[in-house]
Amino acid sequence: MAEPIPPPLTGPTSKEKKYDRQLRLWAASGQAALEDAHLLLVNSGSGVVGIETLKNLVLPGITT
Amino acid sequence: MRRLLCTQSTDKYQGLDSSQFWTHLLLQRQILVSTSFWKTRTLARQEQKDAVDCCKNSILMFKVTTSTRSAFMSDNNVSMLNSKQSFETFFSRADALNKFTLIIVVLPVSPDILNTISEHTLQQNKAAFYVHSIGFYSHFTLQISKAFPIVDTHPDPVSTQDLRLLNPWPELLSYAQEKTQNLQDMDAEQHGHVPYVLLLFHHLEEWKHRNGGKVPDNYKEKAAFRDLVKQGMRTNNAEGGEENHEEAVAAVLKSLNPAVPSSSAKEVLTAPESVELTQQVQSYQIFCLHSH
Numbered sequence: 001m002a003e004p005i006p007p008p009l010t011g012p013t014s015k016e017k018k019y020d021r022q023l024r025l026w027a028a029s030g031q032a033a034l035e036d037a038h039l040l041l042v043n044s045g046s047g048v049v050g051i052e053t054l055k056n057l058v059l060p061g062i063t064t
Numbered sequence: 065m066r067r068l069l070c071t072q073s074t075d076k077y078q079g080l081d082s083s084q085f086w087t088h089l090l091l092q093r094q095i096l097v098s099t100s101f102w103k104t105r106t107l108a109r110q111e112q113k114d115a116v117d118c119c120k121n122s123i124l125m126f127k128v129t130t131s132t133r134s135a136f137m138s139d140n141n142v143s144m145l146n147s148k149q150s151f152e153t154f155f156s157r158a159d160a161l162n163k164f165t166l167i168i169v170v171l172p173v174s175p176d177i178l179n180t181i182s183e184h185t186l187q188q189n190k191a192a193f194y195v196h197s198i199g200f201y202s203h204f205t206l207q208i209s210k211a212f213p214i215v216d217t218h219p220d221p222v223s224t225q226d227l228r229l230l231n232p233w234p235e236l237l238s239y240a241q242e243k244t245q246n247l248q249d250m251d252a253e254q255h256g257h258v259p260y261v262l263l264l265f266h267h268l269e270e271w272k273h274r275n276g277g278k279v280p281d282n283y284k285e286k287a288a289f290r291d292l293v294k295q296g297m298r299t300n301n302a303e304g305g306e307e308n309h310e311e312a313v314a315a316v317l318k319s320l321n322p323a324v325p326s327s328s329a330k331e332v333l334t335a336p337e338s339v340e341l342t343q344q345v346q347s348y349q350i351f352c353l354h355s356h
Contacts, residue, residue, distance in 0.1 A: 040164040042173055042181070049197045050170040 022060050034062055155180050164190070171196035182207065211337035213348040226323040227261055227315070229268060230279060240265035252301055260312035264319070267293045267312075280320060290316040 003015060005028045016023060023031055039062060043050030155177050161167070161184045169181060171194055185192040189209035196203050228236065243258060244266035250258075271280060271289055280289040290313055297309035332338060338352035 037166045038164045040161065040167045042167070042169045042177065044170050044173050049195055049202075050168070053168055053170070053195065 019061055031061065034060060037062060161185075162188075166190070167192040169194050186210075211335070215348075222318070223326075225319070227264070227319045228323075229261075229264055229319055230322055232265065237265065241269075247296070252298070255298060256301075256306040256308060258308055260308045260315060263293065263296065263308060263312040264315065267296060283317075286317055286320055289320070 003013070005013075005016070012020070019031060026034075034057075039054075039057065041050050041054055155161075161181065167181055167185060167190065169178070169192060171178075181192055184190070185207055186209070191209075192207040194205040194207065232240070240262040243262050247255065247258070247266060267289070268279065271292060272278065280286045293309065293312050293316060297306050297313075299305055333352050335352075338349050341349060341353065
């Protein structure tokens with residue numbers, strides 16, 4: 001789940017540092033949307049495409 | 065050959081971690097090698113072992129390297145789902161897809177499953193991505209709900225700029241009058257530094273005075289008004305003109321228009337999705353409703 005983002009005076013959290021670049025792109029709201037998403041991946045064929053897609057969602061922080 | 069990988073929160077599937085990877089067939093070693101987040105070292109260590117172990121290991125790496133919590137299961141331990149569920153039976157359950165907010169489908173999958181997913185996402189206003197890749201060729205389809213709001217956060221500034229020349233609020237008008245009341249008597253520096261919006265207000269009042277309270281509303285009148293503003297510029301200085309007056313002259317034609325929302329914006333406000341609220345109300349609809 002998304003941790004609440006503290007006010008800017010307290011300095012960036014480790015999570016904010018980790019995801020700094022992408023937070024500039026989609027802000028905390030976008031990050032929360034990503035983290036709160038429940039993903040169903042229906043894979044087929046050799047499976048590579050789905051796994052690669054999954055990786056690209058996991059790295060920016062998709063959780064459960 | 066077909067497999068299902070899914071991550072989801074599981075209060076229903078007790079005994080699993082908060083997400084699960086569920087696969088019908090065992091992942092092949094080549095697949096693992098071809099995806100960058102499985103380290104070859106891990107694979108080498110696992111070489112003699114079952115591919116399932118390898119996969120479990122990589123998902124453990126998921127756990128270590130990201131904050132993703134996940135579990136892995138294959139057909140071999142489907143019993144963890146408390147019943148014999150397979151790919152098809154998973155989709156045959158009416159509520160199977162309810163928990164998911166985002167669905168990614170790697171094509172080809174059977175038409176039945178495709179239909180189930182497609183109908184479900186349309187009904188529930190969810191997004192579904194369809195990806196089909198054949199070697200170097202791939203295509204990608206995004207299925208979104210019927211009404212999908214996209215907010216243009218960086219519109220063309222010209223399209224949204226309104227100097228309020230035709231409907232100034234009282235304080236703005238009195239400020240403009242105060243700053244331009246002795247325009248003729250100002251010294252060169254002061255005269256060259258009156259903000260151009262205030263100059264426009266000053267000359268607009270002058271125009272209204274001469275034309276019975278009317279503002280220039282056609283091209284001919286605007287051109288005449290532009291000349292009036294131009295005449296106010298002092299040219300007997302080193303630059304041969306004044307920048308603030310030049311700005312004012314340049315702004316006449318584009319700023320002396322009544323500010324009305326574009327027809328497309330009005331269309332959004334009156335669209336059926338904006339007027340009729342449903343259970344899955346989106347925040348923009350509330351804005352629309354209150355703007356009526």
